[in-house]
Amino acid sequence: MLIRFVVNNHLSFGQERELNLFPSPRYTRLGHHKYQINDFNLLKISAIYGANGAGKSNLIKSLMTLVDIIKTGNIPVQLSNEKFKLSSDSSNANQIFGIEFFKSGIAFYYALEIDNGKVINEELYKSGLGKKEDEPVFIRKTEDGLTKISFNSTFESEIENKALKNVIEKTLSKPNKSLFKLLNELENPFFKDIKTAFNWFNTNIQIITPNSKPGALAQRLDKSKSFKEFANKILCAFDVGIHDLSTEKVPLKDFFGQDDLQDLEKLSKELKDNQSLIYGLLSDKGEEVVAVFEDGQPCAKRLVLNHQSENEKQVKFYLNEESDGTNRLLDYIPAFHALMSRDRVYIIDEIERSIHPLLIKELITKFSLDPTTKGQLIFTTHESNLLDQDILRQDEIWFVEKDKFGYSDIYPLSEFKEHHTKDIKKGYLNGRYGAIPFLGNLKDLKWTDYANIE
Numbered sequence: 001m002l003i004r005f006v007v008n009n010h011l012s013f014g015q016e017r018e019l020n021l022f023p024s025p026r027y028t029r030l031g032h033h034k035y036q037i038n039d040f041n042l043l044k045i046s047a048i049y050g051a052n053g054a055g056k057s058n059l060i061k062s063l064m065t066l067v068d069i070i071k072t073g074n075i076p077v078q079l080s081n082e083k084f085k086l087s088s089d090s091s092n093a094n095q096i097f098g099i100e101f102f103k104s105g106i107a108f109y110y111a112l113e114i115d116n117g118k119v120i121n122e123e124l125y126k127s128g129l130g131k132k133e134d135e136p137v138f139i140r141k142t143e144d145g146l147t148k149i150s151f152n153s154t155f156e157s158e159i160e161n162k163a164l165k166n167v168i169e170k171t172l173s174k175p176n177k178s179l180f181k182l183l184n185e186l187e188n189p190f191f192k193d194i195k196t197a198f199n200w201f202n203t204n205i206q207i208i209t210p211n212s213k214p215g216a217l218a219q220r221l222d223k224s225k226s227f228k229e230f231a232n233k234i235l236c237a238f239d240v241g242i243h244d245l246s247t248e249k250v251p252l253k254d255f256f257g258q259d260d261l262q263d264l265e266k267l268s269k270e271l272k273d274n275q276s277l278i279y280g281l282l283s284d285k286g287e288e289v290v291a292v293f294e295d296g297q298p299c300a301k302r303l304v305l306n307h308q309s310e311n312e313k314q315v316k317f318y319l320n321e322e323s324d325g326t327n328r329l330l331d332y333i334p335a336f337h338a339l340m341s342r343d344r345v346y347i348i349d350e351i352e353r354s355i356h357p358l359l360i361k362e363l364i365t366k367f368s369l370d371p372t373t374k375g376q377l378i379f380t381t382h383e384s385n386l387l388d389q390d391i392l393r394q395d396e397i398w399f400v401e402k403d404k405f406g407y408s409d410i411y412p413l414s415e416f417k418e419h420h421t422k423d424i425k426k427g428y429l430n431g432r433y434g435a436i437p438f439l440g441n442l443k444d445l446k447w448t449d450y451a452n453i454e
Contacts, residue, residue: 001035001042002205002345002376003107003127006098010065011058012408014084016096019059021046021376024395024414032371033393037102040129043396045368046378047386048410049428050400051437055408056380059400060207060349066097069112070201073181080116086406094120100127101345103200109134110180110197118142118175124197137193140179147173155190164188206335208348214334216278218303219290222247231333238359240326243314244306252291255300267291268298287320303330324354332363339367339375351379358385365391387425394418399435 004020007013021043023034034041050056065082069075084090098111107129113121120142125134139150149169155161164186173179183191184198221228228245235242252271256264271277271293279291281300290301305317305326319327338344352360360383367377368391386392397413416433418424427433 001037001102001343002378003042003100003102003129004098005059005063005066005100006096006111007059007062007066008096009084009090009093010062010095010097011082012055012084012402012406013058013062014087014090014405014407017408017410019046019048019378019398019410021378022395023393024412026417027393027395027414029389029420030368030391030393033368033396035376038105038107040102040107042102042376043393044373044376045364045392045396046376046398047364047392047396048378048380048398048400049382049387050380050435051402054400054402054435055410056400057349058408059410060209060347060380062097063099063347064207064209066099066112067201067205067207069097069178070110070180070198073177075114075117075119075176075178077117079114084407101200101204103204104196106193106196108137108193108197108200112178119178122179124180124194126193137197138179138183140173142175145175147175149173149179151190161188161190204343205345206338206347208331208335208346210350210353212331213280213288214331215280216290217288217330217334218247218301219278219292220334221245221303222301227334227337230337231330234333234336235329238329238362240323240329241307242305242317242326243308246304246306247301248304248316249294249299249301252298252300255289271298287318325356325359328354329359335377336363336367339377340370340373342374344375346375346377348377348379351381352383357383361385361388361391368392384425384429387428389420389422389424394420394424397424399433401435 002021004018004022006016006018008016023041023043033044035044048056048059065076065079079095083093083095095114096111098109100107100109107127109125109127111121111123112119119140122140124137126137128134136150136152141148147169149165150156151161151165156165168179168182172182180194180198183194221231231245235245252268253264267279271279271291275293277293281289281291287302292299292301303319305319305322306314307317309315319330332348335346335348339346364386367373387397394416395412395414398410399413400408400410402408413424413433418427428436
């Protein structure tokens with residue numbers, strides 16, 4: 001479970017700002033939206049609103065940047081170019097990212113401070129959640145090019161661990177790499193908490209951008225009966241014309257032809273040598289195809305969407321023949337399947353993209369009102385139909401707005417202390433909470449004056 005995310009001096013966030021999933025004690029409505037972990041409550045939804053260019057997507061990009069740094073261990077070369085650019089002070093200031101989360105019943109807080117692509121501070125704590133002192137797991141500090149690392153006292157009390165610490169400081173740690181991934185890969189019984197925390201980024205958090213595609217969807221449908229039933233029920237409920245989902249499998253060489261014979265032979269050999277491998281490929285029409293080794297040969301597996309013709313016969317369609325909206329719905333199916341049954345965090349940028357307003361509201365309402373869900377859903381949106389206090393709590397609605405100097409700010413609706421009967425959609429569109437585009441001069445624009453008349 002995600003507790004909070006902190007960012008400073010990245011993209012449009014020129015000052016430290018925080019998104020959190022803390023429930024306000026003032027609100028009792030939609031009580032099932034609160035997940036309880038060790039006497040600590042967290043919300044299951046965050047909906048983030050704001051005008052174009054306000055910083056909604058930048059918030060998601062900042063979180064993606066931190067997750068990628070943790071998973072790869074590398075500080076991106078371009079990161080220093082992503083500092084806040086509208087203040088001269090920011091060019092000399094450090095970039096800061098922080099994230100707090102629950103994994104296996106333990107609250108962790110990880111923070112990273114970077115100076116022009118080099119790690120200055122990095123730390124992982126077992127969080128006390130404000131009720132007790134945080135317990136350090138590891139702390140890394142760099143001053144004048146010299147890196148010092150400290151662990152908890154139990155670790156450092158053993159001679160062998162002192163030697164390992166010295167090797168990490170002098171040899172293994174690199175200025176442009178995070179320590180978190182390195183420590184996760186070392187075998188040491190004292191690094192159990194590090195491995196637990198690191199595993200959260202591999203298994204518990206998933207970010208979906210407007211261009212993201214779920215991996216190996218055809219394979220999941222083929223191998224999981226429950227997932228296939230879930231997907232079919234979702235699509236049938238939304239009445240997008242799809243009667244049934246299935247998969248189609250052909251030999252790899254027949255599907256791709258002889259154009260890249262050398263690459264095809266190499267891929268076929270890899271699949272045969274390691275038959276658990278699954279490759280996501282693109283066809284010449286941009287359609288995702290899964291390459292697997294099944295039935296004694298390398299195969300291409302693709303998704304088939306069956307429609308019913310006027311004479312009630314099944315007609316095959318492929319992904320490239322479906323609408324953008326249908327493709328986007330298919331992108332969401334793995335996410336909502338996981339959210340219903342597992343401790344997962346899904347973060348979706350522009351959740352309503354290519355999807356009808358009534359359909360996306362129905363999908364969010366279904367997740368909102370279901371008391372059995374297990375995961376958290378965080379999304380950015382412009383869809384005002386979701387501003388409904390019957391499906392979202394006030395502390396689950398956030399606004400992102402830029403000030404006149406270009407700084408993005410983020411704040412929850414709960415700061416306004418509205419009554420639960422208030423029409424918050426109308427209030428938002430009327431500018432009561434900010435975070436809407438300023439259109440004051442648009443009506444005065446005489447654009448015909450600039451038309452080229454030939």
